[in-house]
Amino acid sequence: MPTQTAVTLKQLRALQAVAELGTISAAADALGLTPPAVHNQLKILENTFEVPLLTRSGTGAFKPTLEGQILLSCNAKVQSALNHAVQDIDALRRGDAGLVTLGVVSTAKYFAPGIVARLRRTHPAITVRLIVGNRDEIISGLESESIDLSIMGRPPRQPDVEAYAIGPHPHVLVADPDSAIARADTVTVDDIFRETIILREPGSGTRILAMRILDQMGQGRTYSSIEMGSNETIK
Structure with missing residues (x-):
């Protein structure tokens, strides 16, 4: 029984190229390899599954067997998944996707949803998780890196953070109007x-x-x- 680790992307690409182009030499040119290298990849793959994966048609060109078609279908899914992974990683690198955890102190929770909504409009692929807590709880989240960004009245001394003022934060005494x-x-x-x-x-x-x-x-x-x-x- 072949294992998943016994099959490589290089082998699947060799099978795909020969099935599409019909000859080992044409597949070798397309892959930038020598014909013996492509032949060796196919031989290893067939030995792994212990079945022929290619057969010759009436014109002499190679075509996939039923087992070969199953592997080609699998290869298409693998390549699609890899392409999606590349796109997702590029989006993460650009800051256009991913999960952002925003921690806000309770006094900021009134306008924090508006900030989240604006971020969702401009970066719809980003998932935002909002955490509301007191100052100590938010600072603890920054220290443990369970919180990426925070909104609070004053930046903490620890941990070391980059802080930007987003507006005034006045404090006043409030009393009962009848007092x-x-x-x-x-x-x-x-x-x-x-x-x-x-x-x-x-x-x-x-x-x-x-x-x-x-x-x-x-x-x-x-x-x-x-x-x-x-x-x-x-x-």
Whole structure:
């Protein structure tokens, strides 16, 4: 029983050329080989399957036997698969195809689908996988290379990445419209620290920035806070 590894592309191409051109010499010219080299490839192939793969027609030209036709059909599929592989690899090299995993922090998830849709319109062969998480989760994905691109408020110190600004990212204090602080004409640091501050969960970039600003404003003062795991919950 022949094995798949016993058959080579060179042997299949020799069989294809002889079947199409009818003679070993013509096949050798087409393949850029000598007639003995083509004959040797055919002999190895026939010995592998232990059946004749070519027979002579009434005109003396070679034609494939039934077994030869089966191998030629297989060769056509192999060549087609190889051609597709070459095209796919070229598309990957050009950046026109493949899988891109985009990781976004939760605050970016509102406009991330629009970016994905635009990419799909310009590069329809690219598959985009969207992952939403907090800052620590997205950075972890960049470190493990399970995420290719990310959108976040500030680029991380580690891992080393190329970062590009795509727009402003303002941060403001938000209060209940019926609260005293919202109705006040001016707001002092004391006013802010009398309120209960709603913070995101540990690992959130918004939390990191908010706590840094509050520490600077309060110079070490303590304050009442509540942790919530998403912007939707805070709203």
